[in-house]
Amino acid sequence: MTLKARLSRDGVVVAPGVYDPLTALIATEAGFEAVYLSGAAVAYTRLGRSDIGLATMTEMAETIGLIRDRVDTPMIVDADNGHGNALNVQRTVRLYERAGASALQIEDQSLPKRCGHLAGKKLIPAGEMVGKIKAAVDARASEETLIVARTDAIAVEGFDAAIERAERYADAGADVLFVEAPRSEGELSAVAARFSSHLPLLANMVEGGATPLRSADDLGALGFRLVIFPGGIVRALARAAQDYYRSLHEHRTNKPFRDRMFDFDQLNAVIGTPELLALGARYEDPAGDAK
Ligand SMILES: C[C@](O)(C(=O)O)[C@H](CC(=O)O)C(=O)O
Numbered sequence: 678m679t680l681k682a683r684l685s686r687d688g689v690v691v692a693p694g695v696y697d698p699l700t701a702l703i704a705t706e707a708g709f710e711a712v713y714l715s716g717a718a719v720a721y722t723r724l725g726r727s728d729i730g731l732a733t734m735t736e737m738a739e740t741i742g743l744i745r746d747r748v749d750t751p752m753i754v755d756a757d758n759g760h761g762n763a764l765n766v767q768r769t770v771r772l773y774e775r776a777g778a779s780a781l782q783i784e785d786q787s788l789p790k791r792c793g794h795l796a797g798k799k800l801i802p803a804g805e806m807v808g809k810i811k812a813a814v815d816a817r818a819s820e821e822t823l824i825v826a827r828t829d830a831i832a833v834e835g836f837d838a839a840i841e842r843a844e845r846y847a848d849a850g851a852d853v854l855f856v857e858a859p860r861s862e863g864e865l866s867a868v869a870a871r872f873s874s875h876l877p878l879l880a881n882m883v884e885g886g887a888t889p890l891r892s893a894d895d896l897g898a899l900g901f902r903l904v905i906f907p908g909g910i911v912r913a914l915a916r917a918a919q920d921y922y923r924s925l926h927e928h929r930t931n932k933p934f935r936d937r938m939f940d941f942d943q944l945n946a947v948i949g950t951p952e953l954l955a956l957g958a959r960y961e962d963p964a965g966d967a968k
Pocket residue numbers: 694714715716717718728755791792793794881883907908
């Protein structure tokens with residue numbers, strides 16, 4: 678089922694952050710209906726850098742393609758600010774859509790952008806963002822590809838201005854609204870109350886970020902339809918990697934850690950090695966010439 682079709686049904690869609698085919702595969706096997714290709718998670722893992730707009734459009738497009746080669750799960754893609762002006766937005770939409778994005782998230786920050794939960798953000802004028810949303814809508818090849826409009830205005834211009842911006846972005850044709858970083862329960866509920874009967878709303882749960890953490894079900898009850906947990910996988914894996922490396926460095930053996938990791942066969946089962954080798958065997962000598 679496409680993400681658009683899924684969002685037309687009841688219930689909240691939970692999309693965990695992924696950053697490569699392995700995380701997308703494991704998330705899919707865990708049962709998620711959609712995944713979120715997080716720009717932050719890509720910057721953290723591929724660049725070892727902060728989420729400040731350093732990951733390029735082509736690096737993201739390549740990542741989308743690699744994930745699509747492995748899973749069909751609907752994928753919401755973080756397109757930052759579209760990587761430039763309205764024309765850059767159009768190129769980004771075409772490239773990401775062809776690579777396999779089901780939805781593109783575009784925000785109203787100016788370049789250089791930064792994570793929505795970092796201080797010091799700057800915005801483009803609302804009118805310019807309206808043009809970028811229209812450009813995105815015009816550029817998509819399929820109406821199944823959703824445009825998620827994000828405003829970062831709460832921290833910059835205040836809550837009311839953020840709501841006004843979101844209204845203008847909805848009028849410009851956005852399919853989903855993402856009011857970034859509400860600072861309290863009250864702001865979360867006010868966003869939901871304003872928009873939830875109008876069009877699907879996305880909530881962003883960042884561990885340690887500006888927004889109080891709530892379960893997807895609680896957010897669904899408020900009226901949110903999509904909940905992303907974008908950087909959580911990297912925070913979990915980075916912690917595991919630190920523990921693993923420190924243990925190996927200290928003990929000079931992997932023994933103390935072995936019950937906290939997959940063994941060779943277990944990892945091969947996760948990535949489907951037996952199935953892949955069996956498939957390869959079917960093509961080895963289909964005509965029986967080698968006999
Ligand atoms: C959603 C987000 O744009 C992302 O890159 O995943 C980030 C999340 C994060 O930095 O953890 C954001 O700006 O909220």
